[in-house]
Amino acid sequence: MQPIPATTMDIDTPGFSTIDSSGLNKLVRMKDQKWVRENGGIEGIISALETDVDNGIHGGRADLDARRKAFGSNFCPGCKPRKLFSCLVLEALKEPLIIILLITTISSLAFGILKNGLKEGCKEGLVKLSAILAVVLVSAGAELWSLRECIDLSDFSSYLPQVDVLRDGKWKPMSICRVVVGDIVFLKPGDQVPADGLFIEGCSLQVEKTKIDGQIELVEVDGHEDPFLFFGSTVVDGYARMLVTAVGMNKKNHAISIKGTIVDETKHLTSVVGKAGQAVALLTFLVLLARFFAGGIHDEHGNRVSFGGETKILDALVAIVGLIATPAMIALTATPEGLLLAVKITLAYSMRRLRRAGVLVREPSLCHSVASVTTICMNMTGTATYDSKDVPKFWLGLNSIEEVPHNLIATNVLELLHQGIGLNTTQPPSRLLCGSPQNSTEKAIFEWAVKHLGMDVETLKGNCTILEIEPFNSKNRQSGVLISKNADNTIHVHRKGAAEDIIPTCSHYYDTTGIVRVINKNTKVLLDQILEGMAENGMRCIAFAHRKTSIRDYFTFSRQQLILLGIAGLTSPRRAGLRSTLKDCRRAGVNFKLITGDNILTAKAIAVQCGILEPNHKPEEVVEGEEFRNFTAEERLEKLNNIRLIARAIPSDKVLMVECLKQKGQVVAFLGRGTGDVQALREAEAGLCFGTQGAEITKASSGVIMLNKEFPLLVDILKWSRGIYESIQVYTQFLLTATFVSMVLDFFMAVSASDPPNFDAMVSVSAGKVPYPVFQLLWIKLLLGILAAAALVVKKPSEELMHQPPRKQNEPLMTTLMIRTILTQALYQIAILLTIQFKGQSLFNINGKEKDTLILNTYILCQVFTIINARLFEMNTLEEIMKKKLFSGVIGLTIGLQVLMVEVLKRFAGTAQLSWGQWGTCISIAAASSPIGWLVKSISASEKPYFSNLTWLQSKTKTD
CATH class of the missing domain: 1.20.1110.10 (Calcium-transporting ATPase, transmembrane domain)
Known part of the structure; x- marks a missing residue:
């Protein structure tokens, strides 16, 4: 499909005469597969909407105006202030006291005019009537101010979810309010579906959808059985490209419900x-x-x-x-x-002041819960530490890259490293562009490879074809990609993940000369020492593995036959003011527990740096996720107060910790960042997260969002709630x-x-x-x-x-x-x-x-x-x-x-x-x-x- 020339898009405004707009609006709402087939399938709808799978719409002003005129805009305006004020004035006039005073004042005014004439009879009555109206206006004004701050703080004027949109051949992050019909949108875990649309292509896409009764259900979306994507759903697994078919008033209504507030x-x-x-x-x-x-x-x-x-x-x-x-x-x-x-x-006043400090309170009722919080559980990545990461160490086999310049690394090994780092990512796909991924871990390694390994992303994309991507999963803590090398049509599989999970699946490793060597007992000891050394310095260890395979063998070969490519050690700076914040919160009777997927050595090193653990901490203060899960219910409750750190945890461990704390009568807040924290955020009495960017599902599950990403804000939140x-x-x-x-x-x-x-x-x-x-x-x-x-x-x-x-x-x-x-x-x-x-x-x-x-x-x-x-x-x-x-x-x-x-x-x-x-x-x-x-x-x-x-x-x- 050829992209539309820019000159045509700017001069000849698209008319979309070949598409039935009313049918298009109802398409997703009615799940009308028949309408899709009658209009040439998804390809036919893409063509009728004058868009392109690989380039998107042109996105010029004339193009956007024409699309908004034909199909509507995705803006979500709230109630206009003047209209809202008039409603509040009417509500104030309905108060029984005001009604009685108005009736008697107007009646006395009328009788006074009849008995004493217009001039003498209306003086006192008009003054009193003016006083009544003045009080009504003042009351309505105060109510308006409070409502403007409190009602629906999750609306799009205060909180704008973003998605990646393809326009004019380039992927651009933009707020969902700017999306128009015909846009091609890339969805990844944590994103909110910005409008109703159709699935174009993707892998293992699962979305979370809220039913009418408020229950949440998981829906698998594909291009055959169920290609329909509804506005407001959130992506929990996989990735996909979608075509926007309905926006604004024409999309299915999944309005954000407002929970009962402290007003009630x-x-x-x-x-x-x-x-x-x-x-x-x-x-x-x-x-x-x-x-x-x-x-x-x-x-x-x-x-x-x-x-x-x-x-x-x-x-x-x-x-x-x-x-x-x-x-x-x-x-x-x-x-x-x-x-x-x-x-x-x-x-209103408290949340306004918090917003000035960089805190968005999306659920006013949380102010009551946060005032009672006794324990805060938090994830490490993006919470105790910043999102930004660096790669100070990279081991190729048993050699440190710092000691071996990349131009001395064997060509075949360097090529495999480029493939494993540059292609094994979840990013907006395009034949015209291969940009840096958005995940902070992938981005750090990606940028390091460009700078230190000479990785050329455009050449890499042209030399290989991606056949399948297995996105990162927080349960197995790894991701994979299946590629075909265009030069010889050979099939390669690359896997990436936590070193302690990837290395056991490897039977061999590459050295810097390109020779494949067996991982024997001595090699295993040396690798363990490398991992332990990086972990004790607070580094997160990510391993890369490779295997030449075939389409047939890809689904049957044992993953124990992978070949280790390298191990990256990543560091993240801990958040400023973390230690002092923990000290202030403990003085206020609030305890902290750190739950992370990192190995126990890395987790302990960072916990000591943050002040959650003392250097001479007791053994019972640290457990691994598997051990925590295997405790009996009685053992967990007995050991709960002593536990301060859970390492190698999976998302269910976070939920289990929150549930156990609540069973013991604790009021729990969870401070999270990634998609693996979503269930824990929902289970806790108060969900908090950092930042304006990242997984939209995480922010949607959090009642409090700390916008400026500084940890001392936690003290302000507790203080203002109290x-x-x-x-x-x-x-x-x-x-x-x-x-x-x-x-x-x-x-x-x-x-x-x-x-x-x-x-x-x-x-x-x-x-x-x-x-x-x-x-x-x-x-x-x-x-x-x-x-x-x-x-x-x-x-x-x-x-x-x-x-x-x-x-x-x-x-x-x-x-x-x-x-x-x-x-x-x-x-x-x-x-x-x-x-x-x-x-x-x-x-x-x-x-x-x-x-x-x-x-x-x-x-x-x-x-x-x-x-x-x-x-x-x-x-x-x-x-x-x-x-x-x-x-x-x-x-x-x-x-x-x-x-x-x-x-x-x-x-x-x-x-x-x-x-x-x-x-x-x-x-x-x-x-x-x-x-x-x-x-x-x-x-x-x-x-x-x-x-x-x-x-x-x-x-x-x-x-x-």
Whole structure:
């Protein structure tokens, strides 16, 4: 098939008139083999899409625009900010409290205009309506900010999987969003299938696909039985080239599901407090109703109101409806809805700061799990060490290459080394290009061979034809390639893998002169010494073996007959800051276990360098994978705490270690990098990985991705996760204190008054007045929600968190100390406020309106000091608080707005002006909560928490 000339592609825009686009879109979705045959098979579809197997599409701007116009683009846009904001505004308007305030405010506005005219009747109503809308907009804005950070952090704006795409004869890595219909894509283990498409050619391709029920199944894809590849699947084995047939809205929908987040874990607590508020509201209504029937209530003229006598039934019903107003407001204001918003704000702020540091948290719920992590298991390659590798040692037989220049190596041996290194790789195949492989191990050896062995990749590709490739498998730890030498049509097999696995399959070896020699006992001893010397220096040993064969004998010959070509020793620098990070994490109660496929000598050398093992470590701290697997279940659990290193491990050993740790009650995080870590990442409570490049399946299986690849980020992740939980506890303590005080105060104020505040609700509305203190309700809602959340949860976690042990995974949100603090502060505030309610007029020589203002002012200032107390105890000094600009700004704004409401907006807010002495009294009462808080703090809390039913949702969902 001839490639399309560039001039044609640029001048004559492709029209794709010979292809049925609707059938093409449904092709993979319907698995329509018949449609493929009717359109000339895969070759016919490739031709109709004006692409080329060996060159791909041209990829010019006109070509790409034409393809996107004809078949759509692969972009995945999310919800537009404006549309999302409008939705959040509507959600805020649906809140029961806002609905009631809007209805009564609009009704009073209408009646006011009818009675007093447009100019006089709308002044107060419009101001109050504007206040309601302002609070709605502020609430929606805060919600929008938190959602923009928290919702679907795995979307393509933050995390862009990449694949290798063939365009204009060159393989180019690009994000899946840039893929178009007609593209030829190369898939290798760990890649995500970028769009729906068809299998062209490949070897042993297996993909992982998520079914509708969420279960994962393995599917083998080939060019005959099942050539269909679905968007979102991930390659777990083999390699292939695919043709993209559907993108964007036309591809099969495999949307990434969002797991339940920590936001859901507060719903139980919110529900409990809301039900308590409803109970108080019901009790209030019953008391008022009983008093009404008993004739214990007076109307606005001072006349006794009762059910009976001259009271008309309609008037009685109107009065009963008026009685419902106060209990309804108690029920509406008692539910701590601000708790949910505070959790979202906490997550949003924390994950934003982590992202600035180079950490992408794709699953917000992980913040809860990471705070409880007690053990971190990690792979070595790409985790404890960097991906980059070097080849400081290469042995040809029993000779070191450093001592023998490559031009003195026999020609036939040098040619075989070029074949074994240059062709035994998994890389994008092309007749026009043979580039460096992407695997870090293969790439290091490949580049070393070009530099030190004079390997010419273009000549090599032209001299040989690849017949079959066996990709590297982490179980047998080796790969192979079957090639035909074009000059004489001889068939050769090359194998590459861990030296301890390849060398036992070799019966002979090449020396530098090209002579094949037998591997006898003495030779075996020397080879073992070579391997041991490199391993003790922390080198990974990769061996190359060869055998001339035939197609028939390839599948039957014994692999013990291979001939050893050489042994490469690779080193990887360990990550910067690894030792100090391990030390900080151990201080925080987090242990580490290293699990690697390297031999035991290499693994021990690197573990000692990293600080996981001490130079004089105990023998029981190191085991090999086979030994670990052969332990009985009881033996594994018994030896588990002592094991720090597992060498020569296979992927199932990593999963087994995670499972055993979980059985012992540990909370496990797995830090991985390659495809062999995928199952362990999924099994662990928290999956973490390094880097933006590499196996996409690994990143898809990880909830946390460390983008800048620095190990100290692990400390930041642990600290911020613990800080999130601590911030939510602090805010919960504040909000429950304020809510409890409000409920009790509203109840006593309602049932103690001879004329309930909202008994004449309908009369007030018809008179053009709002029966509810709109400004006061909105101000309290704003303070307890957004302002308090900004002051208490938008903060960096303290360093002290990393000197404490991990929190228990099933630890309830409400601790003993929190319960005691809430009750003490609430009882103090209730006692003071009720004293003002019943004795305030006589004590301070004030009227009823001034008394109500004094109660409101004291209540607000008490909450301000509750916020200050929470941060004061945390920071220890007032100077530290003053350094926090946001915190100081929120406190200043709160006090300023309270002064404005009392002293300036008293007409609209329903308040009375207070004297300097009265302000001083309010401040003194509120400030007295600080020594009370110090006293409670000084009493040691009991280890056993109360209210164990108020746990986070994680324990609840497990039972569900």
